[in-house]
Amino acid sequence: MANASSDEHAEGQEPRRILLAGPRSFCxxxxxxxxxxxxxxxxxxxxxxxxxxxxxxxxxxxxxxxxxxxxxxxxxxxxxxxxxxxxxxxxxxxxxxxxxxxxxxxxxxxCPLVSKVHAKARRYAARGDTVVLIGHAGHEEVEGTLGEAPESMVLVETVDQIRELSVPDPERVSYLTQTTLAVDETAEFVDALREKFPLLHEPPSEDICYATTNRQHALNAIVAEADLVLVVGSPNSSNSVRLVELSRRQGTPAHLIDRAGDIDPAWLDGVRTVGLTAGASAPPALVTEVVTALGELGPVTVEEREVTRETTxxxxxxxxxxxxxxxxxxxxx
CATH class of the missing domain: 3.40.50.11270 (Rossmann fold)
Known part of the structure; x- marks a missing residue:
C-alpha cells in the first residue's frame, strides 16, 4: 500500500469513521x-x-x-x-x-439460485413464450441461461432495447433476469416491459438473488453518511460492480478494490467517513485487511450496520x- 496521504490525522483530530455494511462478502x-x-x-x-x-x-x-x-x-x-x-x-x-x-x-x-433461473427459462420457452433475459452480454451466467432455449430467448442490456423489441407474439412474452443485477435499475427494465407488453407473463418471484439484494440494501443503509465507499471485489464480479454503481448514483464517490493495496491514499483526502462493503465472492478477511490498512493511515473507529442476517x-x-x-x-x- 502507498504511503499515508497529507490527510493523515493530526494529533487530537477526530478518528476517521468506517461504516461496515452488513451483510457483505461470501454468500x-x-x-x-x-x-x-x-x-x-x-x-x-x-x-x-x-x-x-x-x-x-x-x-x-x-x-x-x-x-x-x-x-x-x-x-x-x-x-x-x-x-x-x-x-x-x-x-x-x-x-x-x-x-x-x-x-x-x-x-x-x-449456484442453486442460478439453476432455478435455468429451469424457468426451459419452462417458459416450452409453453411458447419469447423469454426476455435482462442481463449483461458475455457474462458466464447469461451465456448459460441463454443456452437453455436459444431460439426462444432474447437478451436486453438497455431499456431502449426493450422499447425497440419485436417479438413473434406480443401476448406471449415473459422475462428473467441475471441474478446479480442492481435492484433499482432492474425495476426500470420491468416497467418498460410492462408498458411494451401489457400481457407480460411475470415470474412468481424475482430472479435477483437474496445476497445481491441484501448487499445493495446494506449499502443503501450507510451510503448517505459516507464521504467515500470502498467495495472489495474483483472487476469481473457483477454484483460488486453494481455496488460501486449504486453508490455513485446516489452521489457518493466509490471505488472497487481487490485488496487493500489497491487503495490510493489520495482518495481519502478530506474523507471523514468511509463506507466499506464487499461483493458476494470476496473473502471476509479481505475486508478486515482493508480496515487494518485504513487504520495505518490514522486512527479509525469501526461501526457495523447490519440490515439483515443471512442464514441460507x-x-x-x-x-x-x-x-x-x-x-x-x-x-x-
Whole structure:
C-alpha cells in the first residue's frame, strides 16, 4: 500500500469513521462452490479442472490454483476422463452434452439460485413464450441461461432495447433476469416491459438473488453518511460492480478494490467517513485487511450496520458430500 496521504490525522483530530455494511462478502452459493473444489481436490487429488473461474474473485481463484485447481476457459482444454467442476455461474446444455460425450467426471458447482433461473427459462420457452433475459452480454451466467432455449430467448442490456423489441407474439412474452443485477435499475427494465407488453407473463418471484439484494440494501443503509465507499471485489464480479454503481448514483464517490493495496491514499483526502462493503465472492478477511490498512493511515473507529442476517445454506452435490467434513480451505476469513 502507498504511503499515508497529507490527510493523515493530526494529533487530537477526530478518528476517521468506517461504516461496515452488513451483510457483505461470501454468500451461500459462493461458499458452496469453493467447498466443492476443495473437496474434489481432497478426494481426487490434483489436478481438478474448473471451467471458467469458480467464482469471480482473483484471490479465491489464485488460492485454489496454488492448491491444484486448473482453471480453463473451455472443455477442450480438459483431458478426456478428467474431473471438471462447473463454476457457480452455470453452463448451457451444450456444455453439459460435450462433457458427457468426452466422458468427463463432472461436478456441478452451479449456484442453486442460478439453476432455478435455468429451469424457468426451459419452462417458459416450452409453453411458447419469447423469454426476455435482462442481463449483461458475455457474462458466464447469461451465456448459460441463454443456452437453455436459444431460439426462444432474447437478451436486453438497455431499456431502449426493450422499447425497440419485436417479438413473434406480443401476448406471449415473459422475462428473467441475471441474478446479480442492481435492484433499482432492474425495476426500470420491468416497467418498460410492462408498458411494451401489457400481457407480460411475470415470474412468481424475482430472479435477483437474496445476497445481491441484501448487499445493495446494506449499502443503501450507510451510503448517505459516507464521504467515500470502498467495495472489495474483483472487476469481473457483477454484483460488486453494481455496488460501486449504486453508490455513485446516489452521489457518493466509490471505488472497487481487490485488496487493500489497491487503495490510493489520495482518495481519502478530506474523507471523514468511509463506507466499506464487499461483493458476494470476496473473502471476509479481505475486508478486515482493508480496515487494518485504513487504520495505518490514522486512527479509525469501526461501526457495523447490519440490515439483515443471512442464514441460507446450500447442500453440496452428493458426489463430494461424503468427503472430509471439515473444510480444507486456506482462504482467510
Amino acid at each position: 451461500a452459493g459462493v461458499e458452496r462452490a469453493i467447498e466443492i473444489v476443495e473437496r474434489a481436490l481432497a478426494s481426487r487429488g490434483a489436478p481438478v479442472y474448473v471451467r471458467k473461474q469458480i467464482v469471480h474473485n482473483a484471490y479465491v481463484v489464485d488460492d485454489l490454483a496454488r492448491r491444484g485447481a486448473v482453471f480453463v476457459e473451455e472443455l477442450d482444454e480438459v483431458p478426456d476422463g478428467a474431473t471438471v467442476v462447473f463454476s457457480a455461474h452455470g453452463v448451457s446444455p451444450a456444455v453439459r452434452a460435450e462433457a458427457e460425450r468426452r466422458g468427463l467426471d463432472v461436478i456441478d458447482g452451479t 445454506h446450500f447442500e453440496l452435490p452428493w458426489v463430494v458430500r461424503g468427503t472430509a467434513e471439515q473444510s480444507t480451505s486456506s482462504l482467510p476469513g
